[in-house]
Every structure is written in C-alpha cells, then in structure tokens.
Amino acid sequence: MSTETQSLALLNTAAFLLCVSFCAYVLSILVFHLKTRRSRGGSPSGFDWHIIVPCRNEASVIGDTVRRLLSDFPSVTVWCVDDASDDGTLAELAAFADQPRVHVIQRHLPDARQGKGAALNAAWRRIEQWLPAHVDRTRVIVGVLDADSRLDPQGPVALSGRQYFGSADVGAVQVEVRMLQCAPRRYAPTTEVSGWGRLLIRLQDMEFRAPIAAMQSLRRRTGSVAMGGNGQFTRLSLLNEIADQHGTPWHGALLEDFELGLHILLAGGRTEYCAESWVAQEALTRIGPLVRQRTRWAQGSMQCGRYLGRVLRSPRIRNSATLEIAHFLAAPWTQLLGTPVYLACLIVMTWYIDNTTGGLSGWWSSGGWGVPPLVLVFGIGPFALWGIVYRARCEPQLSVSRALLLGVCHWLYSYAQSLAVWLAFARMVTARTDWQKTARAADPPPQPAPTRAVGRVAVPAQPRRAPPPRRSGRSDGPRSIRPPRHLAHLAHLATPTTDRPTIAHVRK
Incomplete structure (x- = not known):
C-alpha cells in the first residue's frame, strides 16, 4: 500500500470516528432527554x-x-x-x-x-x-x-x-x-x-x-x-x-x-x-x-x-x-482536531473532482454521489433534529417546516462555536485571560463613575480595627460584623476597603 493510500485511509478513518462518536453522543442525550419526567414542587x-x-x-x-x-x-x-x-x-x-x-x-x-x-x-x-x-x-x-x-x-x-x-x-x-x-x-x-x-x-x-x-x-x-x-x-x-x-x-x-x-x-x-x-x-x-x-x-x-x-x-x-x-x-480540543481533519477531507475531495475524467459529472457517476447522503446523516442531521425536538417539547406553535429550517440553521450556527474555539485557543497560547462583559446594543455610552456611594451601599470599615461582637437580628441600620468561626482563617479578608464589609443606609 502506497504512502498516499495509507494517508487517505488514516484521514478517512479519523473523520469517520469523529462523526460516529458525535452522532452517538447526540443520540444518547436525546434518548435521556425524551425520557425525562417532571417532578412536583415543595414549600x-x-x-x-x-x-x-x-x-x-x-x-x-x-x-x-x-x-x-x-x-x-x-x-x-x-x-x-x-x-x-x-x-x-x-x-x-x-x-x-x-x-x-x-x-x-x-x-x-x-x-x-x-x-x-x-x-x-x-x-x-x-x-x-x-x-x-x-x-x-x-x-x-x-x-x-x-x-x-x-x-x-x-x-x-x-x-x-x-x-x-x-x-x-x-x-x-x-x-x-x-x-x-x-x-x-x-x-x-x-x-x-x-x-x-x-x-x-x-x-x-x-x-x-x-x-x-x-x-x-x-x-x-x-x-x-x-x-x-x-x-x-x-x-x-x-x-x-x-x-x-x-x-x-x-x-x-x-x-x-x-x-x-x-x-x-x-x-x-x-x-x-x-x-x-x-x-x-x-x-x-x-x-x-x-x-x-x-x-x-x-x-x-x-x-x-x-x-x-x-x-x-x-x-x-x-x-x-x-x-x-x-x-x-475534551470537547474543545476535539473540535480543534476536527477542523483540520474535515478541511483536509474537503481539500482531498476537491482534488479528486478536479482530476477525475469528466470533472464533477465523472466524479459523481464514479461514486461521488454517496458523499451528500453522508454529509446529511453525519453532518447536518445531528443538528437539524433539534429543531423537531424544540418544536415538540418547547414551541408547539412552530410548523414542522419552520422547525426543520431552524434545525438546518442550527447546523450553520454551530460554525460560530468552531470559530470561537480557535479564538479561545489563540488566547490560551498568548496567555490572555482578561474578562470582557458582553455589551448590549441598547446599552448607553459609558459615563464618569460617581464620586460617592449612593443608595443602600456598603460603606468602608477602618483598616486593622478588631471587629466588634456580632449583633443579632436584621435591623436596617449600620451593623458591625464578625467573621463566622469556620471562616476565622479568612479574617484578613473581612475588612477589604474595596469590598466595604459593613452595611448601612446612605440616603439619597
């Protein structure tokens, strides 16, 4: 067996295993989901x-x-x-x-x-x-x-x-x-x-x-x-x-x-x-x-x-x-592995189409016709079926055709997750761990932060002051607080000026 043939066999095997494992996981979660029963509440x-x-x-x-x-x-x-x-x-x-x-x-x-x-x-x-x-x-x-x-x-x-x-x-x-x-x-x-x-x-x-x-x-x-x-x-x-x-x-x-x-x-x-x-x-x-x-x-x-x-x-x-x-x-790392595997399969298929006698029609008649059903079953199907599940369990007013269309769109939508995994990997490689809040379109532009606390906020305690005894009850006025016994080893965290550990009213 030539090196080229071995490489293609390895590539096809990797793609097949990834597809089968993904479909098996989808089937397993679907079965358990459909068997889930609702329970009664309590007091x-x-x-x-x-x-x-x-x-x-x-x-x-x-x-x-x-x-x-x-x-x-x-x-x-x-x-x-x-x-x-x-x-x-x-x-x-x-x-x-x-x-x-x-x-x-x-x-x-x-x-x-x-x-x-x-x-x-x-x-x-x-x-x-x-x-x-x-x-x-x-x-x-x-x-x-x-x-x-x-x-x-x-x-x-x-x-x-x-x-x-x-x-x-x-x-x-x-x-x-x-x-x-x-x-x-x-x-x-x-x-x-x-x-x-x-x-x-x-x-x-x-x-x-x-x-x-x-x-x-x-x-x-x-x-x-x-x-x-x-x-x-x-x-x-x-x-x-x-x-x-x-x-x-x-x-x-x-x-x-x-x-x-x-x-x-x-x-x-x-x-x-x-x-x-x-x-x-x-x-x-x-x-x-x-x-x-x-x-x-x-x-x-x-x-x-x-x-x-x-x-x-x-x-x-x-x-x-x-x-x-x-x-x-392992899921994000599997997605990282799957991307080059699937892209390589696409490149190889394109090469075969280009080099087959008769071009696309010759490739199709010589066995290429089997590729679309595989894509439908292993690629689109596991995503598209969620449209039907969503209609059956959550939104019965959706028509079957709209639910199917929504499922196909879910397949395309999944590529945003694939892109996100690669961006996340790039951030890991560059040691970026900063956290950014997702902005909304309706959010107003930022304004200068207030210079004083307003509302019912926590006011700062004096540093290095021993906490007075706990007061019982929940009065609305200021209270002094002692860390509970099982948090005694965190006593140095009880008075950070940035978190303002005591509570009081500051009237408008």
Whole structure:
C-alpha cells in the first residue's frame, strides 16, 4: 500500500470516528432527554433565599430586574454587586435605598473587574457575615442571576421539591435557561430587532432548551449536572465548605460556573438540573458579540481542564460522571482536531473532482454521489433534529417546516462555536485571560463613575480595627460584623476597603 493510500485511509478513518462518536453522543442525550419526567414542587418557606446579581455597567436593565425580583419573590433578599460600573448603575440602584431586602456591594478598581467569580465571592462574604450565627446554613439557598434576567416566579416552589433542595443530599441546582425575547409576553422586551437578529434569538433559545437541556438530562443520570452562570442555586453550607478548602467558592476560570460545579462534586455534593423552572436572559442579536461570548466560554472550558486529574482520582465522583466530565473537558480540543481533519477531507475531495475524467459529472457517476447522503446523516442531521425536538417539547406553535429550517440553521450556527474555539485557543497560547462583559446594543455610552456611594451601599470599615461582637437580628441600620468561626482563617479578608464589609443606609 502506497504512502498516499495509507494517508487517505488514516484521514478517512479519523473523520469517520469523529462523526460516529458525535452522532452517538447526540443520540444518547436525546434518548435521556425524551425520557425525562417532571417532578412536583415543595414549600419554599422552609428555606432562606438570597439572590446575587453581579452588575457591571447594567444601568439599562438593573432597575427593572430588581423591581421584578422584589415583586415576584416577597421573601427573597437581593444582593447587587456593582463591579466598578461607569454607566450610572449605582444611580439606578439608589432607587432601592429604602428597601430592606436590597443590598448593594460596591467594588472599586483595581480590585474590581476581575471577573464574575470575584464579584460573586464579594457577595458570598457579605451574606455570610450578615446572617446571624445561629442560622442553619444548609437551609440558606444562594442563587445567581444575571442583571438582564427574569426568574420564573414559581422557581422557589420548584426548587423546594423532593428531587431538588427538598432532598438533603442535593447541594446545587441549575434551572433551565431560555431567551428573554422568547419568554412570555409580559417578560419579553419590546426592542425592535432585524430579521437576522430574530433568527439568532430563536437559535440561542433552541440551543439552551433543546441540546443543552438534553446534555443536562444525561448528566442527571451520570451524576455530573453542570452549573450555569445564570439561574444556579447552591446551599450556603456547601459554598462555605468549598471556601474552607480553597479560600473562596468561585475561582479564576472564565467558566466560573462550571468550575463551581466541579468543586461541588469534588466536595461530595450532588448537583441537579431543574427543567420545571426557568430563567430567561437577553439573547444576543449580532454575531460578533455572540462569538466573543462563546470564545470566553470555550477558553473557560479549556482552563477547567486542569481539574481532570482530580476528577479522575476522586473517590466521591462515580465512574459515569467522570466519563461525562472528561468528555466535556475534551470537547474543545476535539473540535480543534476536527477542523483540520474535515478541511483536509474537503481539500482531498476537491482534488479528486478536479482530476477525475469528466470533472464533477465523472466524479459523481464514479461514486461521488454517496458523499451528500453522508454529509446529511453525519453532518447536518445531528443538528437539524433539534429543531423537531424544540418544536415538540418547547414551541408547539412552530410548523414542522419552520422547525426543520431552524434545525438546518442550527447546523450553520454551530460554525460560530468552531470559530470561537480557535479564538479561545489563540488566547490560551498568548496567555490572555482578561474578562470582557458582553455589551448590549441598547446599552448607553459609558459615563464618569460617581464620586460617592449612593443608595443602600456598603460603606468602608477602618483598616486593622478588631471587629466588634456580632449583633443579632436584621435591623436596617449600620451593623458591625464578625467573621463566622469556620471562616476565622479568612479574617484578613473581612475588612477589604474595596469590598466595604459593613452595611448601612446612605440616603439619597
């Protein structure tokens, strides 16, 4: 066998194995997804609910989000983390100065803008300090909500069910994510969007509610449900346990949500996916911001690869979960491998067409006719079928033809992810780890940052001053806070001037 023939055989084998493994994975997640059954809810009154809203230049949306949370969830405490915004976000939050259930944590440069995880850690410290010492942390549920999101008003009811926080061994739950523009009409924004923008919105909604939801259905069976950056809920006791081992609950990866989920599993906690509730976030309507967002996600996944060894060695993670996690962590690298393989196949096929007697017609009649069915089955089919699944389980008002067309568009849409993986790889090679917030088209231009804190914000404590004893209860006035006993080794973090550790009213 000639070297040329061997090279072609190796190339064809690699392409075939990549296609078959991908189709097998799609089939497996589809089967588990279609078998998923919904569970009943429980009583949310048995838990203490706290929601963290990270804010970095969110003036255009944060006011409506907080008002909605206060209206829909009368017993929820809201913690807004202003991460050195310069667009008037603090001014918007000043409207809630008289709301005892709203707290604003103000962060300043250079410590601010270090990523979403750092902002969430600031809120976690404040919640832990604010709660009385006698409160049962296993009954305190900490949720994370993006500033442009709407949470299902029945969310706490669903999350309190026996399959979720109603079970003592469940440490964290991720709810279904959908696009705000596809949510019920009373939630959806009224901004005019082009036809291309509407297609991107629908594709993102289908992506989260069909293939991603199906992946989570498989993970429920393997015990490896992943946390998302929006709509994740975790017991405070588990966040504290992770912090005891690693200093903080959230860490430095750009995919801080998946990283948290890994730490939960490594700590022996159980993660769950709740399809009975949802969180709706604003979809991106332009391809540029979408690629930048997916580049950050892909790079974060690559960064989390450093946990693979610990996952493989952990006695707390069962074998099926280990395999699924390894598959997820390998996915971006597999995409990097697949791109040159598929391009090489395309180049070889083009060469054969050009050198076959009779050109394209001669190549077609000599066996080339078999290529389009292979592309349809192994290339387009695994993406297109999600259009039908999306119609059947989420949007029955869609016609079959539109659902199929949406599925084909999903195949083309997947190439944006392939581009993002290569951009993420380039950032890894050049050691770029900076985090950039995805801008919205409706966001106003940046304005000078305010020179003084407004609203119900956290004011700075005197450095190196011993913390006075804790006060019980939850009064609205200033309070002095002592770090809880199990965080004693983090006492030096209790008084950072940038995070302003005590809470007080500063009237407008």
